[in-house]
Amino acid sequence: MIPFVAISLLALATLVQGSLFTDPTKLPATSYDFIIIGAGTAGSVIATRLSEDSSVRVLVVEAGISDSEGPTSDIQVPFLVSKALPSTVYDWNYTTVPQTGLNGRQLFYPRGFVVGGCSTVNFMGFTRGSSDEYDRIARVSGDSGWSWKNIFKYALKGEQHVDDVDDPDTAGRFNPAVHGHGPLKTSLAGFPTAAVDARVINTTQELKEFPFNLDMNSGNPLGVGWLQSTIDKNVRSSSATAYLHPALKTGTNIDVLIHSRVSRVLQTGTKDGLPVFLGVEITQSRNSHTLKLTARTEVILAAGAIGTPQILMLSGIGGKSELSRIGVKPLVDLPDVGKNMHDHPYITLAWAVNNTNTIDSISFNQTAFQQALAQYDANGTGVFASNALFNQLGFFRLQNASGVTQKFGDPTAGPLSPHYEFALSNGFLGAAQRPPTSGNFFSSAVILVSPTSRGSVVLNSSSIFDPPTIDPAFFTTAFDIAAMTEAIRSLQRFVSGSPWKSYLGLQWLPDGLNTSTDAQIENYVRSSAISVNHACCTAMISEDGANGGVVGSDLRVKGTSGLRIVDASILPNVPGAHPQAEIYIIAERAADLIKQSSRIRY
Template structure:
């Protein structure tokens, strides 16, 4: 597609957006929820009519929201979902997809964590966003929906010792959570996705881009010009290598977070599902001991409206879904974790589980930026208040236009070429899960990156998606409300920085295609040698905020790991973990999709254990 065609598409979107008529009405999700006459939204613990439920679920992110929905499908099962934050319904920024870059860090929707000083980043401490409030991190992320490769998920089966955690068995759960929906601009999406690997009847909206970008045609043309960068029809098929259209967590032009599991009218009206907000859980409570087995069916929390410490009781189970940072922290303050650490903090050790908080694995990457010979970038939109307001009005009115997309329309998952010196340097060691799994990811961003009131830019994030570095989440205080110590150990394994370096060089090769002739003006990153690139990476790289494995599943009876394959915490009764923490390894993907699949499978496991239909 030629540049003039892109200009036409861009201007058409601006000029015609306000004139479009759509047969869809946007109702604020929380408005639906609050209209329920049966199940309750409780803003304070003082509103609780009971403190005992069959199941108490901690955290309203992807894990907790999905499990709360599925368990409450049985009208005889009472469920309480406990969330530290609020409704997350009071700002348009939370709903408009392209405004995702404004949600973190250092906002009221973020826990506002930072890492410990990272040796691999020249001693820098970097932001480590985690969402707070309904939706958790799914309410503040940048919406990219990817599952990883078949090899990634099959690795879970190997590490857990349970074949039911493999790709073929989990694919139905990926699909069960998903509500694939068609773009609001009505364009033909033939050739942009494979419908056979998607679900259409779930709760979480997934869509290919809702509006074109000026660089779309250049990217697709490059896949035709350069053999190194093949086109991939659907990177969520289990075979993800190549360049393809991004699938995003968007439902008819609106962000789709885990709140979708709670706001559907039939769910919101369930009398057996209550949601308690502003309740920060400090620990799971030991409620009894039978022989050598301890039972944890209680929860302690702080009511953030009055500061009071209160308790809840579960008849059947407590389910921690507070995320890869908070779930292990809650476990440690509950006396479940490394005995040496807990003893040093005068926390009574109930179960010595050294793996709690360990094995933190996260993606890392860095952006390279070019100035461009075009005004058709989002830099123009974001510095023109009149234009931006017109696009916001279009979104408010019809849920259409340029703001209905996330920060990229395309992504790529790629491997280091076989002829690279990389393989000789590391003696053939492959950090990926297999030869069909990516080492690095590309994101193609048409603007958004440079904080300046002049010029237009192309931003090219490149990330290592098969890292070997490992870190930890731990505590250094007996105060359960103190900030945790988050050490992702970024770039502590030498192979990881080499992968990022090779990703940058691969990105530069991508831009040598004639498709980019006359478009790129000046590179902001001019590092060339290995040493120069490594220094650039150490100074500029950041986490991609995809932490997993801090309460990893392992085989029954294993002396490592935190939960068994049924996600029950080892050595105790009545306590499970259902969130990204239980993933035993990090997929080469953004992690929301994986957590939804984990939660759907976990729901079936819990139902089967308790005979729930």
Template sequence: MRPSCSFRFWVALVLLCSHCSFALIFDQVTDLLASNLTSFDFIIVGGGTAGNVLGNRLSENKEHSILVIEAGGSNADVLNIIVPFYAPRATPHTAQDWNYTTVPQAGLNDRSIPYPRGFVLGGSSSVNSMAYTRGSKNDYDRFARVSEDDGWSWQNLVQYMRKNERFHPPPANSPERYDPAVHSLTGINSVSLPKFLRDSDARVVETTSTLSQEFPFNIDMNSGSPLGIGWTQSTINNGSRSSSATSYLAPQYITRPNLHVVLNTRVTRVQQSNHTSRTGKPMFQTVEFAPSTGGPNRFSLTAKNELILSAGSIGTPHILMLSGIGDPSALSSIGIKPTHNLSSVGKNLTDHPFLRLSWLVNSTKTFDDAERNATLAAEEFDEWNSTKTGPLTDSASSQLGWLRVPPNSSVFQNFSDPSAGPLSAHFELLFANGIVGTPPPTGNYFTISVAVVSPTSRGSVTLNTSDPFAAPLINPDYFESPLDLALMREAVRSAQRFVAAPNLADYILSPVSVDTTASDDELDAFIRQNTNSEDHPVGTAAMSAVGANYGVVDPDLRVKEVAGLRVVDASVFPFIPAGHTQAMVYTVAERAADLIKAAFN
């Protein structure tokens, strides 16, 4: 959809009033250049989950000027972004998606699958499923061990989690669904519990009592100890999505005179300066960019202090390699002149493989009917639009769970435990009161989606052309490790045991996906044919200790052996967390902002 009249008005006002005491959002490269704003202390590549945090926090210092460059367009007035229940419609194959696909996946029967990434202000925080899960204490402490920097430990990052989160407690008379001690009420990014209770909610929670040994209830999985099943916490504010664009670039922040954002602008590479730093390192502080619509014109700007890549786990390695930063032989083979030897760029791609399982149920109170009935769907939208109440105010999953395979399982006879520690899950269960997407013509359904959240398979992001407008080659290499397939099999069996709970006997009628009688070989075949991505890529510009001979960034997120260039996004994670990644990205960005501020006081 086109930007609103009010949005276009503010853009026009910036162009007419570049000398005024405020700045907002430029819609095009040419608008920015026409404003004569060409001098910036910090240039941030990517107006996504991390980039907008940095834009906000670095502009707190009125002496620093900030430019955020976003490849996509405005998030304004796009209902599939704004309405929480419409989130699955935001990607793939939309104008707000980069519309990537993977290379054929050997572990998925050579299928190429969609690989959604947000191509819009707010990045993937504008198009994701909104789940806000911090992960476990073990996940962060492993970051600290690998980087040899205790600043990345859970204990030292809780302050940044709290800086990010503005929790909206439910009414005092609602069922106990969270631990107030875990949360912050004073942060920027809104987080809340489901407002609209669904038919399956009480059944899921009751099962945590009837099968408590395997599926214990967890009052608050954001405590750092997430194991068990609990209520989903989501980035939703008063019935609408809370993204980095709506929170960190809210009106009280975007009107700062030193904060500037330009949309629809594709960064094509970063460039080395003609001089070196005081320590003799090559300087990379110039960014080359072009209109996202393409064309031969290229423009460039140089940051006075730092250039920061926040283009995500696909975009950041893509830009680095286009700039000659990566494996020299691989870059030379496609006509890119190597500028800095850093062979880890694009390696270590890690993602959560994801699979949906559904059952026919004895109920007429699932959200399937609204997906088939245009009149009912219109009524639900009218309720949301007029009062911000009703079933569209929440995401599809009201509960989720984090579970481990028992240590004596045969799965670990030939493999060591891949998780970060005893508080980290091996797999996830997500519960939904219907089929997410398009249901069959008749019937009502219950869905448990499963994901391997401690995977050991590692893939890559590579190039086969020097054309900056061509998509990179994305290879998550799902199930390259047989352990991941075994863990997915355990996750499916766990979901099947959940629906066999005695209290669900009059509710669950029959499986839609795969029967409990399936052999392991039959189940593996089903998994390979139906698994997709949970859309959590990380690790392609991973941090490592200062003296390590691998990795892309040091513990302060500066590109190794380079000056003036830093990376702040999910690509710096050395391991994937056992949780949805957006909360960790926000946390990393909040700490990164303090690291940058300390370097440029």
């Protein structure tokens, strides 16, 4: 019998026959209507939507590997989600500079080096964020089209909620009215854990601080609700599997080039006094020849919050003095390129439990692990078919009694936007701590989703093969440490509710750390926090006539013609959510903006 996983991956490989290239010299053309740089979350959406007009020719250039290469079960099997990153063939393998706010620690900084980008390797959490987030983009850009009221149709266009393979009974766990019929599939946790699930829900009924939220994708995420993951019944749903592969299967007007880096976008002329960037320079290694390709209509940068500013700066688009220092000729002076980097830091807390029905019983037991994998391989069911990390999430605002916002101000987008998040797990979760090798645990990640610390992405050299300097600058503001301290206090209140009293044992703590006093909590945070990998804002949007920012309201790069950006780098703030959902929505609207300006059919 061919295992279930093998059948799924064989199907994926079949979809890309004939349109997937690994050698740029084998491309059927050197000129396309649109060249999209990056086959990630946004790039795959843009390519697919533009290809809906059969007269349009689209090329997608991806630096990474195909999602049918490597140990593919690590990116397709939901239970194995944490194996995709870091330091794998699917990862850019970036590291940050030493973080002054984290006791000088240098962090791994994973990004997807694969078709589908981070949507192929992330933890699959699907949360759109509050309506406030989109209204803030509308305010910052001066374009009401980005507001929740006007953009919600794109949320429905892109996503469809489906039943999980193991548990189709979804009554009381989500609201069908706020979901659509799009290509991206989402589903609820299909492997319920009675010991934890009931306690979480009962806590929402007992403690008013933690209300139940039927569906946090309604525009109001506040409260505790059931996690929705980008899982199509029992396999990951990514921008590659949901958008790009079907487009390749049904159309003949998309070419995808992988294993190839865009070293620069090239000026090809001037228009209305602006430099036109319709050229793309491609290379595959430090010593290989470069190949020039040309777009007839637009070049669309979708290389992500690290790759996009790096390519812009290598192309001479960025801060004039910074580019000159690195040996790059400045062409367009945009000082905000690579600035304003924004990301979510998180820590985890864990407690021993008096129950063996936790994920640990599979993770720490090789026999049980292999039995669960065999069940999945046989028929696609069981714990391996579900997102094993979390069943519930919670988004919350700081209480007025904490005094944090009164002292530092409120950085969120509005009253429906959270300051912090819980990701509640029936098993051990670790951040920077060395995990145990036995036992059973309840854990929660505590994520600061409204940080005020801002970092940067800066060139190290004039070569695309030298990683840029990445500095998310975690916990470099007083607000951030105060807000995270209060978030941890909030989690401690959550687990002090009566549903947990007979279940939780001792808190699991690394040697020398504690979370009793504020000073101990701060030390715990600075010693163990890491990134949740939500980098944003390094080419942020602003009003068309504003001096700051990198793109205008229609995502065209300021001071240029023919060049647009569609990815997480354009956001003005990291959203109080898992950004992939917002990126899908932004990409859907951006595709229509491109179609309208190019007068192609949609």
